[in-house]
Amino acid sequence: MSEHKFKIVECPRDAMQGLHNFIPTDLKAEYLNLLLQVGFDTLDFGSFVSPRAIPQLADTAEVLGKLDLSTTNTKLLAIIANLKGVKLAVNHEAISYLGFPFSISETFQQRNTNSSIEQSLATVEEMLSLCAKHNKTAVVYLSMGFGNPYGDEWNYEIVEKWADVLVDKGVEILSLADTVGISTLEKINEILPKLLSKFSHSEIGIHLHSTPAERFEKIEAAYNSGVKRIDSALKGFGGCPMAADDLTGNIATEDVINFLNSKGENLNLNMAKWNEAMVLSGKIFR
Template identity: 35%
Template sequence: MKLPQSAFIREVGPRDGLQNEKQFVSTEKKLEWINLLVESGLSYIEVSSFVRPDWIPQLSDSVDLFTRLKKKDGVTYAALVPNKRGLMSAFEVDADEINFFVSASETHNLKNKNASTEHSMSDIRSMITECKNNKKTTRAYISTVFGCPYEGAVDQMKVINLANQLLDCGVDEISLGDTIGIANPLQVNQFLENLVKEVPVNRIAMHFHDTYGRAIANLYTSLLFGIEKFDSSNGGLGGCPYAPGASGNVATEDVVSLLHNLGITTNVDEKKLHQATSYISEQMNLKPVSKLFSVWNGSKESI
């Protein structure tokens, strides 16, 4: 087992982070935050989602937000869509990449999408085809991979089966989500041992939440399997509104710090990233979850 030389962050703060915070952050502030994230070197931003505005009012400005983005070359500005109506909106605003989601747990999928997993997969298949026709790259989230707040344990073979189905219909990347942060490194290890036999590692991203403080441990375990792509949220913002008790995506700053400490390159400038963390924290009057933040702000000596 050998660590990769470089790794790639999918910054999901503006979408996955904000959707579970109560406050509405103005479009102007979102634009400023996204610019700071891009300036730090992040090359993938999940900007927003095209869900029903009454479901997730925090992201109700997604059309306006995408329209006003000043895109930087080499950066992917992605949109999450739940259905064809959302897909049409994402096409209209010319999102660079379209992201879909399905849950490995039937109950979670039902609560999240009001449909069976099979029905959701059928919709996603058809939408991926439309994306290909429109020359858009695609990404699919499989959520509750390591446990469901309603059903408990999740069958790992069902996850691998869903991943294979998604790859068969041509999705570019699959993000495997520990939606409630319940995974432990032993479980991640056992799961990935099976997964890598069936699925090409370079099409997989891991999406960890830090509810139980295990996200970095799980992420490190994934690195040992050659996985190079990770979702994270600046400031550790977010969670999942349909997963009770879920708290916070792993913080981008903790992920970048780990990767650099391991000698893995990311193209992210930690000091510039800290400016983005400071900005969104101040705007939302929240304390960033990463303890690193207090090191940056409080320490007179570099460590």
């Protein structure tokens, strides 16, 4: 049993964003409202990015207006990719967290946010300033945290260097993101304990992508490293479209729940609402 409660971050935003058929706003809200009643720590529910880049989530502000937060303690997280997105997101009182994908691969940072790593660092600084003014907390994802498919240099020292820089800037929550599903047990076992030890006063989470066959062992490796925050998505839907393998998706939340239950973690989840969400997901992820 861990002394700090384990945080599950359910990620319907990541699951939905790549779907080609537009999910009606009311159906999105119905699904999110069910997930809000399950009792997760955080719901990564939407994003304030260009509708041209992610048309599926162009209705995030409208969806937000349809969410019932009166009977849930789950906090809302929205992804942003630039300062325009930050300025939109901080004006919504219901949002607790702003998430920014900070890539330690220069190539991916350009592809993902159309900016360099240095420009992205400036965005993070502005985001931190605006979050402080609007009572929000920034979550920064170290994307391509386990390597990249572009040939950009990667090693643990690079991961630690950028974690150092971001923590020095005032980032309190870092999530190591395996953007294209190339993490291995060896890398998880090497990197996470070192990060957790060095940045013991920060919250370090993990956002893994995986094939179904490797999900459980990656969850186990992350847990054994001491991590207390994990991102996942119902049925493992979604993931990065740039992953080489079509089977590579998010870690499945039900696998995380089953594993943590087996370890005696007190998750205090409403499984009846979870099962309702599992059924409703069939209308969304066709």
